[in-house]
Amino acid sequence: MSGAEAILVTGGAGYVGSHACKSLAAAGYLPVTFDDLSRGHKEAVRWGPLERGDIGDGARLEAVMKQYNPLAVMHFAGLIEVGESVVNPAIFYETNVGGMLALLGAMGRTGVRDLVFSSTCAVYGAAQSLPLREDHPLLPINPYGATKLMAERMMADFALGQDLQFAALRYFNVAGADPDGETGEAHHPETHLVPNLILTGLGRRESFDLFGTDFATADGTAVRDFIHVVDLVDAHIRALDYLREGGPSLALNLGTGAGFTVRQVISAVEALAGGPIKVKECGRRPGDAEELVADAQKAQAVLDWHPAMSDLKAIVETAWRWHIAQG
Numbered sequence: 001m002s003g004a005e006a007i008l009v010t011g012g013a014g015y016v017g018s019h020a021c022k023s024l025a026a027a028g029y030l031p032v033t034f035d036d037l038s039r040g041h042k043e044a045v046r047w048g049p050l051e052r053g054d055i056g057d058g059a060r061l062e063a064v065m066k067q068y069n070p071l072a073v074m075h076f077a078g079l080i081e082v083g084e085s086v087v088n089p090a091i092f093y094e095t096n097v098g099g100m101l102a103l104l105g106a107m108g109r110t111g112v113r114d115l116v117f118s119s120t121c122a123v124y125g126a127a128q129s130l131p132l133r134e135d136h137p138l139l140p141i142n143p144y145g146a147t148k149l150m151a152e153r154m155m156a157d158f159a160l161g162q163d164l165q166f167a168a169l170r171y172f173n174v175a176g177a178d179p180d181g182e183t184g185e186a187h188h189p190e191t192h193l194v195p196n197l198i199l200t201g202l203g204r205r206e207s208f209d210l211f212g213t214d215f216a217t218a219d220g221t222a223v224r225d226f227i228h229v230v231d232l233v234d235a236h237i238r239a240l241d242y243l244r245e246g247g248p249s250l251a252l253n254l255g256t257g258a259g260f261t262v263r264q265v266i267s268a269v270e271a272l273a274g275g276p277i278k279v280k281e282c283g284r285r286p287g288d289a290e291e292l293v294a295d296a297q298k299a300q301a302v303l304d305w306h307p308a309m310s311d312l313k314a315i316v317e318t319a320w321r322w323h324i325a326q327g
């Protein structure tokens with residue numbers, strides 16, 4: 001690890017960030033995690049040092065940047081749950097918008113130019129046309145998506161006045177786990193579809209809450225585009241290379257272009273569980289879109305990125321193995 005060039009990974013103790021740290025280390029970098037551990041896990045920081053700090057603390061960010069002199073930043077730190085953002089928007093503005101403000105300031109003061117940012121398909125809101133292209137109108141329907149859009153806008157505005165290049169990577173539904181079992185998805189509370197189904201299939205949850213059965217889709221449940229976390233972080237490494245080679249700032253969708261209904265995902269997990277999963281049908285959640293499927297051709301073309309692990313079976317199998325190993 002010594003002598004490797006550093007990449008600052010905010011949120012590196014979280015689900016996506018920890019997988020990114022593993023991939024960065026494999027690519028020869030030193031991933032330096034900056035995380036307050038409010039939602040992440042100390043044990044997930046295995047591929048480089050952990051620097052504890054709040055993403056809103058610009059002075060602390062600046063000190064860490066001066067210490068490690070990172071080549072670039074990957075910014076994963078943030079709050080992520082749509083439902084929580086509806087109930088408590090203030091902490092989302094504070095963390096996701098205030099955090100970006102502090103980060104961009106620290107990057108400007110220390111001369112770090114390149115930034116790969118975790119954005120989301122929630123910036124689009126309800127789909128007016130499918131699959132969603134990057135030039136689809138940006139009309140988020142929940143505070144989470146609004147804060148991510150503001151963070152994107154902030155990067156674009158700062159790039160006018162400071163030496164900054166960014167890639168806003170708009171994730172669709174991230175799922176799956178490291179095939180080696182070294183890290184995986186562990187949100188507390190867990191609200192994501194695949195882990196919740198698996199936890200129910202393993203008997204660690206009484207039942208699975210199915211939100212919305214009256215959407216205008218093939219079986220009435222919402223349609224989502226699932227991307228394996230390993231493919232997702234591969235796109236981050238490629239985006240880092242792209243920026244380091246001087247590529248101009250851009251926004252890219254990260255998905256597969258294939259949509260699955262929630263009921264199809266339930267069936268995929270039931271196949272692993274060897275029997276039916278107890279499902280509790282609930283009403284729609286506020287802020288949930290009916291169908292979100294990516295047009296990811298731009299990422300494929302610009303980054304030469306081709307998801308290799310993102311068929312639904314590989315996604316649920318790697319996640320299943322990870323959850324079994326957690327006991």
Ligand SMILES: NC(=O)c1ccc[n+]([C@@H]2O[C@H](COP(=O)([O-])OP(=O)(O)OC[C@H]3O[C@@H](n4cnc5c(N)ncnc54)[C@H](O)[C@@H]3O)[C@@H](O)[C@H]2O)c1
Nearest residue numbers: 011013014015016036038039040054055077078118171174
């Ligand atoms: N998981 C998905 O499906 C998904 C989809 C779209 C976008 N994203 C984005 O990807 C990023 C990572 O998501 P994740 O699923 O890994 O979430 P996560 O909760 O597992 O990781 C987020 C990390 O940020 C840290 N963090 C939170 N607030 C902080 C603060 N104030 N200061 C410092 N650190 C703080 C947490 O401790 C955690 O380790 C987020 O920005 C999220 O918006 C995720």
